[in-house]
Amino acid sequence: MGVTIKEVAKAAGVAPSTVSRVIADHPRISPATKKKVKKAMKEMGYHPNANARGLANRSTQSLGVVMPSSANKALQNPFFPEVLRGISAVAHQLDYSILLSTGEKDEEMLEGVERMVYANRVDGIILLYSQVNDPVLHFLLEKDFPFVVIGKPSERVDEITHVDNDNIRSGKNITNHLIDLGHENIAFIGGSTDLIVTIDRMRGYQLAIEEAGLPYLEEYRVHTEFLKSGGSQAVSELFNLPKPPTGLVIADDLMSIGVINMLEEFGMLVPEDVSIVSFNNVYLSEVTRPPLTTVDIHIYELGYQAAKCLIDKVKNKLEPAKRIIVPFTIELRQSAQSREKTLNE
Amino acid sequence: MGVTIKEVAKAAGVAPSTVSRVIADHPRISPATKKKVKKAMKEMGYHPNANARGLANRSTQSLGVVMPSSANKALQNPFFPEVLRGISAVAHQLDYSILLSTGEKDEEMLEGVERMVYANRVDGIILLYSQVNDPVLHFLLEKDFPFVVIGKPSERVDEITHVDNDNIRSGKNITNHLIDLGHENIAFIGGSTDLIVTIDRMRGYQLAIEEAGLPYLEEYRVHTEFLKSGGSQAVSELFNLPKPPTGLVIADDLMSIGVINMLEEFGMLVPEDVSIVSFNNVYLSEVTRPPLTTVDIHIYELGYQAAKCLIDKVKNKLEPAKRIIVPFTIELRQSAQSREKTLNE
């Protein structure tokens, strides 16, 4: 095994506790011994043992990150690597490790989180999703374990630190963009209504539609699992309505790509026949054809802020619950065009 | 903090070591005490402390997973979540945790791995990529730390346990598919030649081309960073050649999607004007338009096998180096069609 603190101590001619103090950058230590010890550490290639440290001061310097269940294909959404990038950045900077947890089924996920918490493997946890009635959330709440969620918690919003976008407002804004382009029949396509993000974005859509005095129709709202076979049917039904939509608000870029391809199969072009706007601005949305008009939610920043909040919270149990709203911007690209143009073609 | 082994011992009226034995499922322990202890554990909500365990028996029950640097957009490739799924599956099953490491720059990545190793945070490491002259690989080799790579190591192939596909053969097969379809001018588009996977797939392409007596031309080989702006130019040059290709072998599905869109910009359709085949069979390749003819490399299985190998190796330092080749299959879809058809249209 590696060099231990004792060996360093002996080599430097001091006590182990002194070496420990040097590691911790203790104030009351003479520059001379400090230098001496540091030299010995370097020469011997000393590195503190995380386990021993953790055991001695009941902390782990690591953060748990919980991805959603991989049962659906949602995990393949580039959202996750991107948010991980943000988390990693601060973790690396502040010398934290990242423990990843996911699972095929919901039950497996809970098990994973329980293990992290019970075994004392992490100091805190970041939830990369938010859905109604989440057993993981309940568990964390019950154990009073430090955690933050990316997205808006489905309950106890004021007691749970979370980092989110204003999805209602962005939903409203992006829908308004379609309205400004002259569209009057605008449908909404989103994923599971168990996800808070879907709910919020649809709510924004609703607000814009109603404020503009346009019809907020049941038939205009489609909820389908990401790109599943059933999705194709749902979308086709939309276009068999007496008044098919000319504009689509879609809750996720990846879904948009799927929908665009479905539409093409039905012989409809985007944006010539139907305009599409969506959310996230993942990298793909820029290089797909047509490039997507989409809400940039600044995924990296979501991860970055969440990690910072969590570390604050971990270091100070009394840190109050915070809500951080990361601003969004709208990327205008080619998937949406004016209704006029649509008609003239 | 949580319940300790001592408290359980006292409650069950046995010694701590007995409790420890029960936890470890030690053979020589009477069913009676075993039951008694288990009952106490359950009642008190006991969970062993991972740190203390690790410290006492110098092991961590966790695996480090190293993703490539996030400097380029490669991280957004659905390959990674998918391979993580495979790793997670066995990790969960065998009660291992997953420590994730990545970094913006190469240097940061090395730092991350060093920390994992030096601080004794992981028992072994999985490298999710393989490139030439990788400092991380060198470090691991030098420290003689247990690790496996997914892909083919750039050096010391026989000494390093790795899980890979036969990328040369798959490259050859899929190129042959294009040849069988009657294509004679076939180009190759791949990412960085620092990546072994690119090299192998191109090599397969070369073999097929040469075996068929077709021209293996310098101008037919394009290496471009994934979907970068430069990529567009490189691709356009390809089609300004005196004999532009009618078939494209592309080293990665995501790249294919980018290329298809570029081509469309130039007014060329896939597969009508040019046929495309590629690799990985990520979920997107099935729902994109056209669906991609691609090599299914069984990503999940790669992760699954890698994790198993690593755990074997961790448990038994003497485990010999292995090479596991995960078989590939070819998914025939619509992005490639016969040269005849191409001409007739």
Next chain:
DNA sequence: GTGAAAGCGCTAACAG
């Protein structure tokens, strides 16, 4: 400013 000693929670001989 530094050392001695106790202990974090668990495991692993060694006895018996």
Next chain:
DNA sequence: CTGTTAGCGCTTTCAC
């Protein structure tokens, strides 16, 4: 089969 006794490597009072 089970209890006793040492630690694993580090931190942290408490003295000096």
